[in-house]
Amino acid sequence: MRILIVGGGTGGTIIANNLARRLDSEIRARTANITMLSASDLHMYQPGLLYVAFGQMMPDELYRKQATLLESSIEFHVDPVDKFELDRKEVTTKSGKTYAYDILVIATGSRVMPRKIPGLEEGSETFYTEAGAVSMFKKLREFEGGNVGIVVGVPHKCPIAPVEVTFSLHDYFxxxxxxxxxxxxxxxxxxxxxxxxxxAIWAKPEFDRMGVEYETLFNIEEVDVENKIVKSMEGSEYKYDLLISIPEHHGMGVIEDNGLGKDGWIPTDRYQLTMEGHDNVYVVGDTTNLPVSKTGSAAHFEAEVISENIASIVKIGVPVTEYDGKVYCFIEAGHDKATYANFNYENPPDLRAANKSMHWFKMSYNKMYWTSVRGLL
Ligand SMILES: Cc1cc2nc3c(=O)[nH]c(=O)nc-3n(C[C@H](O)[C@H](O)[C@H](O)COP(=O)(O)OP(=O)(O)OC[C@H]3O[C@@H](n4cnc5c(N)ncnc54)[C@H](O)[C@@H]3O)c2cc1C
Known part of the structure; x- marks a missing residue:
């Protein structure tokens, strides 16, 4: 059984490592093999970008060499996929190589699309890339006072980030x-x-306590960079001195270009995590079109289901489990405190008051991520 994983981020890496352990005897007997194709030889811990934006982490702390995170039985190539030919069970890479598979996992993630809004890229700071997070910190250091606006496009990964960046700004100033x-x-x-x-119910009194103003039904239409004004589709305006944006995301261009899903979001079965109409194609993480938060934690829980099912298909011919929509998000709440949201398709989160131990748990998780992505946590 040839298993091909496209994408070496959170979801792809956990699946590859879990499978390598579950299928150890099949890999040794050469009845199964695992190949991963990715676009980079580096793996980034993306949640760390928020800390970089406030000078609390250095960019180089966010990276590990992808090859060092993978079990040795996994064949790994930095060779991004260009074409998906699902009917032929093949992908072709940018270097021109073709890889055939029996089971495909698509784990290509998502990207920010600031250029969809006129002026947003030039007029705002965004911490969703390394360069953006460093630039935001430099702007914050120079800032001596005035109006700081936070604007949000949808959908975007890490839905908690707009609230967290607001708490962090309050703390920083x-x-x-x-x-x-x-x-x-x-x-x-x-x-x-x-x-x-x-x-929303939990954050509102926190914003009131911190003296943070808020405006809802504000969909960004354009940024007038010269006059420093952000305008909404609903007709309101905000005059800023510093604008922080979380732009709308799409899935990767390769997904859209190959017609696998509008805006790069792949239609995915919410329980089996297979691509609709393709039982041998699994989809994990940000690139699914599922109604769950685009987070590393969702990618992690999905990856556990997918690896268990692929292993059981190899061993007994059928999948054994289903994804229940589980997501677990830490929420940094400022003042060295944090809380969390734990939820699934059926049960909404029940938020508790923020406390210091959750903050230190999150700080520890920033280190434990590297164990977690090896599939050991
Ligand atoms: C600022 C910020 C804060 C965040 N905070 C949190 C948080 O607190 N908690 C949380 O759970 N999540 C958080 N997230 C979200 C989390 O990082 C992502 O949801 C998670 O990484 C998604 O995993 P993934 O496997 O779908 O994609 P990714 O981890 O993004 O991996 C995608 C992989 O696909 C590869 N790739 C792309 N194109 C190709 C191609 N053509 N061929 C082959 N490979 C390709 C890339 O190189 C990469 O290795 C945050 C993200 C950001 C940016």
Whole structure:
């Protein structure tokens, strides 16, 4: 059985490592093999970007060599896929090589699309890339007071990030002793301050306590860079001195270009995690079109289901388990405190008051990620 994994981020790496262990005897007997194709020889711990944006982590702390994270029985190539030919059970890479498979896993993630909004790229700081996070920190250091706006496009990965960056801004300006010279205004596209209702209910009094203003039903239309004004489709405007954006995301261009899903989101069975109409193609993480948060934690829980099912297909011919929509998000709440949201398709999260131990748990997880992505946690 030839198993091909396209994408070496959170989801792809956990699946590859789990499978390598579950199928150890089949790999030794040469009745199964695992190949991973990725676009980079480096693996980035993306949640660390938020800390880089506040000078609390250096960019080089976010990376490990992908090859060092993989079990030795996995064949790994840095050779991005260009064409998916699902009917022929083949992919072709940018270098021109063709890889045939029996089971395919697509784990290519997602990307920011700031250029969809006129002026957003030039007019705002975004911490969703390494360069963006470093630039944001430099701007924050120079900032002496005025209006700081947070604007959000949908969909985007890490739905908690808009709330977390707001708490972190409040903390940062407090620590610099200039919070009284800074107005922070949070803008959100729907009619409450977060897409997850219980997060909205929890965050509102926190924003009030911190003196953060908020405006809902604010969908970014354009940024007038010269005059420093962000305008919404609903007709309102905000005059900023510093604008922080979380732009709308799409799946990767290769998914769209191959016609696998509109805007790069692949139609995925919500329980089996197979691509609709293709039982031998699994989809994990951000690139699914599932109604779950685009987070590393969702990718992790999906990866466990997918690896268990692929291993059982190899061993007994059928899958054995289903994904229940599980997501677990830490929420950094400022003042060295954090809480968490734990939920699935059926059960919404029940948020508790933030506390210091959850913050230190999150800080530890920032290190434990490298164990987790090896499939050991
Ligand atoms: C600022 C920020 C904060 C975040 N905070 C959190 C958090 O607190 N908690 C949380 O759970 N999640 C968080 N996330 C989200 C989390 O990082 C992602 O949801 C997660 O990495 C998705 O995993 P994935 O495997 O789908 O994609 P990724 O991890 O992005 O991996 C995609 C892989 O595909 C490869 N690839 C791309 N194109 C090709 C191609 N053509 N051929 C082959 N390979 C390709 C890439 O090189 C990469 O290795 C955060 C993200 C950001 C940016």
């Amino acid at each position: 407090n620590k610099r002793g200039i919070r009284d010279k800074v107005n922070i205004k949070y803008h959100y596209p729907i009619n409450r301050i977060h897409s997850i209702e219980n997060v």
